Amino acid sequence: MKFLPIAFLLIVIPFGTCAQSDSIATAPGDTTVNAADTLIRYRINGVYLGSIWRDLKYTVARPAHWEKKDFIRLGAVAGVAGILVANDYGIKHFFVHNQTNFMTSVTDQIEPFGNAYSPYLVAGMYVAGVITHDRKLEHGSLMTAKSLIISTAIYATIKTVIKRGRPTYYDSPFDFAAPFSKDPQKKHTSFPSGHSLTVMTVATSLAELYGKDHPWVPWVAYGIAGMTGVTRLYENRHWSSDVWIGLALGHFVTKSVFRHHRELERKKAVAMGF
Template sequence: MINYFQKCFLLTILLLFGWSKTAISQSESSIESQKSYLELPVETFNDTKRILLSPAKWKGKDWALAAGAVSLTALSFTVDDEIQEWSQQSFSTTGDAVAKYIGEPFGNPIIVVGGSFVIYTVAKISHHPEISDPTLTAFKATLIAGGATGLIKILAHRARPDENIPPDSWDWGGPSFSMDNLSFVSGHSATAFALAASMSTYYKDHRWVTWVTYPLATVTALSRVYDNRHWFSDVVGGAVLGIFIGKTVAMPDKYKWGIAPNSKGGTSMSFTYSF
């Protein structure tokens, strides 16, 4: 079975190949078209930088929310064993179907990141910004969430519930490049909530988006516990991470500096201020 890092590596190679092919084909037609396609890697880099630097701009309310999120994640560790035991006694045909056909695809990084990339590309080629703009936001948020999740996994190396008999929620291996024990945090949960947060923030005037995407993300997170692939704290941590990344990517930044395409088809440093 292809593990998490193999999936991420394969997806990254495919996306980079897509970027290079697109850039080459566009350079043969016009510099202006090439600039529009350079925004994928360029904006992903800039948003990653913005996420890392965002705490420097936080105010009291932001720090309070961060403290609450960290506290919630910490408290979730105290109920890991109880929830794991209960979830493994609650199987049903309906639960199996929901986990397989709703929870799995909505949080699968191959489906979500790859799907948003394909939709973005088609919409961009056909000149439909009403589709390409939000899918670009979703792509960046879920791709960055996947990268952050992978980094945390290799630093933590927490054993999954189904990797030990009996399950041990306190089996942490610490930093290594082993492909085992990659439970914390949940990649499916982080991906699903990054998608939900980015879309609900982008479509903030359409409340139905929030009422659709967040329940789907919650189902995804709980399905990972139901399938015995994650502890409850894994999916809570993934949700917190995904929401933070999704909202930051989708939220306009008053001050922006970073790499941007230039008129010669290359890239340069830029700074913008929005009123």
């Protein structure tokens, strides 16, 4: 049982701890500006689609603008990844040899959060926002969708370069195929975990949108993301380091997208003299 608490703690705990605006135009001669006037709220249109490309460029370029604290965080992520790589083999065999019918029934309910549930959740948020005229919810769903598009594009690119063998097919965590090589059976698509990236992207977005007003949201969202990652280990679909990097990448991309959005709002506020 020694690998279960290690895997859970390393995966879950670190995460526990120009657009269209709906601003109302002011009357001629009225120079009053309030906080609502500086908000940027998206709708599905050309401006929103263009923002996806701009946010992708911003996210990819972020490391060039990192400060000391950012490199410390990178070091922490890399350090945890190194520990997990060293224990990938043992963690795999712990889960393989400790599967039960009860645990399988539990993981079967959690695992879909990484692929089936997340897209439906985002779509449901959008539809509910439109129907109820809740602009924050509608905008939030589009921010989440944008984060998913960008994070998926990045992780799919990484998969084509780092062709790591899945634990389902290979007993060694160090089995790699040549970069960009054909893989019709998808045996070398282990790194990073797409399920983990998807669910963490949505979790981080929900935390960004509602965490300030509802402190319980990040705990629930990140908790579900962590449990989803563990199911990928239990089902022997990924190495533990695949799951960790998938979670970290989804978190980083989403935080970057929301950071860029806040920067745009600040620039708008300055331009309006707020």
